[in-house]
Amino acid sequence: xxxxxxxxxxxxxxxxxxxxxxxxxxxxxxxxxxxxxxxxxxxxxxxxxxxxxxxxxxxxxxxxxxxxxxxxxxxxxxxxxxxxxxxxxxxxxxxxxxxxxxxxxxxxxxxxxxxxxxxxxxxxxxxxxxxxxxxxxxxxxxxxxxxxxxxxxxxxxxxxxxxxxxxxxxxxxxxxxxxxxxxxxxxxxxxxxxxxxxxxxxxxxxxxxxxxxxxxxxxxxxxxxxxxxxxxxxxxxxxxxxxxxxxxxxxxxxxxxxxxxxxxxxxxxxxxxxxxxxxxxxxxxxxxxxxxxxxxxxxxxxxxxxxxxxxxxxxxxxxxxxxxxxxxxxxxxxxxxxxxxxxxxxxxxxxxxxxxxxxxxxxxxxxxxxxxxxxxxxxxxxxxxxxxxxxxxxxxxxxxxxxxxxxxxxxxxxxxxxxxxxxxxxxxxxxxxxxxxxxxxxxxxxxxxxxxxxxxxxxxxxxxxxxxxxxxxxxxxxxxxxxxxxxxxxxxxxxxxxxxxxxxxxxxxxxxxxxxxxxxxxxxxxxxxxxxxxxxxxxxxxxxxxxxxxxxxxxxxxxxxxxxxxxxxxxxxxxxxxxxxxxxxxxxxxxxxxxxxxxxxxxxxxxxxxxxxxxxxxx
Amino acid sequence: xxxxxxxxxxxxxxxxxxxxxxxxxxxxxxxxxxxxxxxxxxxxxxxxxxxxxxxxxxxxxxxxxxxxxxxxxxxxxxxxxxxxxxxxxxxxxxxxxxxxxxxxxxxxxxxxxxxxxxxxxxxxxxxxxxxxxxxxxxxxxxxxxxxxxxxxxxxxxxxxxxxxxxxxxxxxxxxxxxxxxxxxxxxxxxxxxxxxxxxxxxxxxxxxxxxxxxxxxxxxxxxxxxxxxxxxxxxxxxxxxxxxxxxxxxxxxxxxxxxxxxxxxxxxxxxxxxxxxxxxxxxxxxxxxxxxxxxxxxxxxx
Numbered sequence: 073x074x075x076x077x078x079x080x081x082x083x084x085x086x087x088x089x090x091x092x093x094x095x096x097x098x099x100x101x102x103x104x105x106x107x108x109x110x111x112x113x114x115x116x117x118x119x120x121x122x123x124x125x126x127x128x129x130x131x132x133x134x135x136x137x138x139x140x141x142x143x144x145x146x147x148x149x150x151x152x153x154x155x156x157x158x159x160x161x162x163x164x165x166x167x168x169x170x171x172x173x174x175x176x177x178x179x180x181x182x183x184x185x186x187x188x189x190x191x192x193x194x195x196x197x198x199x200x201x202x203x204x205x206x207x208x209x210x211x212x213x214x215x216x217x218x219x220x221x222x223x224x225x226x227x228x229x230x231x232x233x234x235x236x237x238x239x240x241x242x243x244x245x246x247x248x249x250x251x252x253x254x255x256x257x258x259x260x261x262x263x264x265x266x267x268x269x270x271x272x273x274x275x276x277x278x279x280x281x282x283x284x285x286x287x288x289x290x291x292x293x294x295x296x297x298x299x300x301x302x303x304x305x306x307x308x309x310x311x312x313x314x315x316x317x318x319x320x321x322x323x324x325x326x327x328x329x330x331x332x333x334x335x336x337x338x339x340x341x342x343x344x345x346x347x348x349x350x351x352x353x354x355x356x357x358x359x360x361x362x363x364x365x366x367x368x369x370x371x372x373x374x375x376x377x378x379x380x381x382x383x384x385x386x387x388x389x390x391x392x393x394x395x396x397x398x399x400x401x402x403x404x405x406x407x408x409x410x411x412x413x414x415x416x417x418x419x420x421x422x423x424x425x426x427x428x429x430x431x432x433x434x435x436x437x438x439x440x441x442x443x444x445x446x447x448x449x450x451x452x453x454x455x456x457x458x459x460x461x462x463x464x465x466x467x468x469x470x471x472x473x474x475x476x477x478x479x480x481x482x483x484x485x486x487x488x489x490x491x492x493x494x495x496x497x498x499x500x501x502x503x504x505x506x507x508x509x510x511x512x513x514x515x516x517x518x519x520x521x522x523x524x525x526x527x528x529x530x531x532x533x534x535x536x537x538x539x540x541x542x543x544x545x546x547x548x549x550x551x552x553x554x555x556x557x558x559x560x561x562x563x564x565x566x567x568x569x570x571x572x573x574x575x576x577x578x579x580x581x582x583x584x585x586x587x588x589x590x591x592x593x594x595x596x597x598x599x600x601x602x603x604x605x606x607x608x609x610x611x612x613x614x615x616x617x618x619x620x621x622x623x624x625x626x627x628x629x630x631x632x633x634x635x636x637x638x639x640x641x642x643x644x645x646x647x648x649x650x651x652x653x654x655x656x657x658x659x660x661x662x663x664x665x666x667x668x669x670x671x672x673x674x675x676x677x678x679x680x681x682x683x684x685x686x687x688x689x690x691x
Numbered sequence: 692x693x694x695x696x697x698x699x700x701x702x703x704x705x706x707x708x709x710x711x712x713x714x715x716x717x718x719x720x721x722x723x724x725x726x727x728x729x730x731x732x733x734x735x736x737x738x739x740x741x742x743x744x745x746x747x748x749x750x751x752x753x754x755x756x757x758x759x760x761x762x763x764x765x766x767x768x769x770x771x772x773x774x775x776x777x778x779x780x781x782x783x784x785x786x787x788x789x790x791x792x793x794x795x796x797x798x799x800x801x802x803x804x805x806x807x808x809x810x811x812x813x814x815x816x817x818x819x820x821x822x823x824x825x826x827x828x829x830x831x832x833x834x835x836x837x838x839x840x841x842x843x844x845x846x847x848x849x850x851x852x853x854x855x856x857x858x859x860x861x862x863x864x865x866x867x868x869x870x871x872x873x874x875x876x877x878x879x880x881x882x883x884x885x886x887x888x889x890x891x892x893x894x895x896x897x898x899x900x901x902x903x904x905x906x907x908x909x910x911x912x913x914x915x916x917x918x919x920x921x922x923x924x925x926x927x928x929x930x931x932x933x934x935x936x937x938x939x940x941x942x943x944x945x946x947x948x949x950x951x952x953x954x955x956x957x958x959x960x961x962x963x964x965x966x967x968x969x970x971x972x973x974x975x976x977x978x979x980x981x982x983x984x985x986x987x988x989x990x991x992x993x
Binding site: 080151154155157183305308309316325348349350359374398410413415467480481 | 712741829858870
């Protein structure tokens with residue numbers, strides 16, 4: 073056979089509930105397209121005897137259930153990629169598990185797929201998982217949907233059963249916006265309608281599953297017809313005579329001589345050449361990795377987007393997006409996360425959740441956070457303007473991931489719908505009296521003394537002593553106390569994790585305004601989470617934020633219990649109480665640590681004031 | 692508007708180059724594992740394309756076992772010279788001192804000490820925080836589930852149940868000091884894609900991939916080539932000249948040859964498409980125990 077490097081490629085996913093027979097179906101496709109080698113078949117025969125569920129027959133599921141843990145439990149725990157080809161097309165299939173807790177893997181597989189095969193057990197019909205997977209398939213913009221109604225052999229190849237399931241699914245599909253789907257009755261185990269039409273279901277006139285996969289049109293030209301979008305990955309500057317901008321073309325095409333605009337700066341230039349190892353190129357198109365050179369020396373670096381000059385993408389910092397949450401620890405509005413979109417990495421904060429979506433009923437539920445595998449519509453903001461396109465227009469410039477700043481884990485993924493008008497209309501007012509001027513008038517350097525520690529640790533007591541000392545030294549101060557702030561500014565907030573984050577964010581913003589006014593801010597807040605203390609630190613100028621850990625062991629604070637709160641918490645009358653049923657994350661590198669078992673409140677205050685006044689500019 | 696139809700190979704090439712550039716942009720000290728095989732040949736070529744006209748901004752690392760075929764050492768040194776890249780060769784000093792070899796110590800200990808431990812030593816000694824490997828998802832079942840950017844703990848272990856979700860072409864390269872990434876730019880390539888790319892780009896490969904008359908002996912169902920005087924022959928055992936070639940290359944006492952007449956790239960591709968056994972069938976180390984690759988990978992093997 074002659075090599076055929078000119079085949080095209082279809083990437084698809086299979087999804088369905090546990091035991092719908094996904095792995096068996098893929099194993100059957102590999103078997104029928106002769107993609108199994110004899111040693112793999114021999115291993116399969118041995119495995120089938122040891123782990124198989126098909127008696128003496130081959131258990132095709134064992135081909136794809138690759139990890140040892142999966143074999144023991146008889147389940148698929150992660151997305152696996154398989155490869156096969158026919159005479160006309162190559163296929164990469166992502167096998168995605170049906171368990172609810174592994175929705176994140178399904179989303180991973182769907183993000184790169186052109187088509188989705190949704191499996192349904194003919195005996196069971198449309199299940200909760202079928203609806204969830206269909207919703208995700210639609211959310212991720214997969215336009216080709218195949219409903220494979222499997223195990224038809226177990227319902228006697230009954231047409232009425234098939235028709236009923238198709239009708240049931242059609243209603244649901246329409247309600248979530250899936251415009252069209254193709255239904256195929258199959259049996260993965262028996263091979264009916266998998267790679268060729270079966271005689272068992274003469275009432276079915278359509279193509280086999282494989283014939284349909286071969287025939288589906290892949291619109292790869294569509295991306296090339298849109299205006300140029302090239303997210304810059306890397307600046308190539310080997311020597312003074314060469315400066316190139318490398319990246320994967322997300323959309324459009326480019327030729328030497330084309331006028332382009334670099335975003336977000338908006339600077340204009342002309343493409344002088346498209347450099348490559350095999351000689352300069354005359355044209356580059358969406359899907360190619362290229363290196364462009366410009367006619368002018370303009371600023372351009374990783375994260376910028378090179379676009380067609382007269383049709384640039386939008387730039388904004390406030391968005392509406394749908395977010396899929398993928399971590400055990402819930403999404404906390406107000407907490408800063410890394411957001412990566414194309415080659416841009418920025419800090420993003422979810423301002424609020426409009427609603428969570430119950431994907432089984434499509435109900436919109438009020439929500440303040442998102443738990444593992446929850447999906448919600450949110451407004452979010454970024455610390456720097458983001459060059460983007462709505463996800464419906466361009467997956468590459470509209471899809472993003474969220475990364476936890478402490479664990480570095482990928483905790484969420486999302487798709488941008490549109491920029492909120494607000495970001496285009498709210499501008500910074502340039503102030504004529506600068507923060508330096510405010511500070512100079514007060515003859516001091518602004519600072520935030522941030523007291524953190526358990527309830528009853530002694531934060532407020534020490535903070536009050538510190539303020540008294542500073543005032544007696546002629547300093548301009550203001551004390552923000554956790555309890556007092558909750559009576560006013562933050563009286564709408566409770567003590568859930570999400571509310572605690574918002575509480576600290578607001579206090580941080582107030583403290584920042586006060587430092588702009590030249591004040592020394594003394595803030596006494598339990599502030600149990602490292603991420604939020606780090607967030608407030610980032611709001612201030614370097615050196616302005618001093619974290620003071622009032623280190624009192626839980627037992628000592630509880631023994632003191634001046635407000636009687638621990639007693640209530642232990643009695644179950646107070647929920648989410650730090651140290652009891654809500655965590656406290658002790659600082660790892662606080663500027664000052666006060667061990668209250670060794671120092672009195674007065675000694676602690678002396679030490680803190682001495683440290684503050686020892687700052688270089690104070691002397 | 693003009694559109695171009697990109698072939699499967701062009702799309703795979705663009706994807707691999709994108710992956711390499713992400714690593715260089717986000718990691719501090721990347722390195723490319725270079726094992727001199729066909730996948731390494733493709734990976735090295737892609738790196739030269741990705742950063743042209745600059746040389747690839749990372750060194751090559753060969754974790755040597757001292758038991759590779761002589762022809763592999765020759766090609767390795769030539770390719771490092773031609774690419775203008777630094778070549779780091781690491782041999783586990785403990786394995787060297789104990790003279791670990793597959794004949795006396797078996798394939799499991801040989802692989803654990805020379806390759807798994809050797810690799811971990813080299814990565815730690817040079818403080819590399821991202822290492823490119825040429826593994827493909829079509830090779831083996833546990834590979835099929837590994838991410839393109841595969842996170843390793845500070846002890847270089849792989850936890851298959853704690854893999855980061857990997858969506859679109861957005862790779863999360865963030866990590867704490869001491870943690871690292873293994874990155875697989877050829878994840879979505881098949882064995883056939885590799886051969887077709889080698890043919891299309893006329894890449895130099897080790898001559899052992901082409902059929903030739905070579906001295907061979909049969910051991911445990913594998914056809915081994917007697918590559919040098921260290922091969923211990925049993926009493927009365929004599930190497931037999933056979934026309935053989937290799938589908939995959941590792942340590943010569945552990946890599947089985949196949950009888951073949953394919954002496955050109957088109958012949959190899961044709962033979963491969965007609966083949967009924969998989970590529971790793973010639974690797975003794977994969978058959979040590981059930982799920983052996985997954986176990987080795989958790990321990991730090993590539």
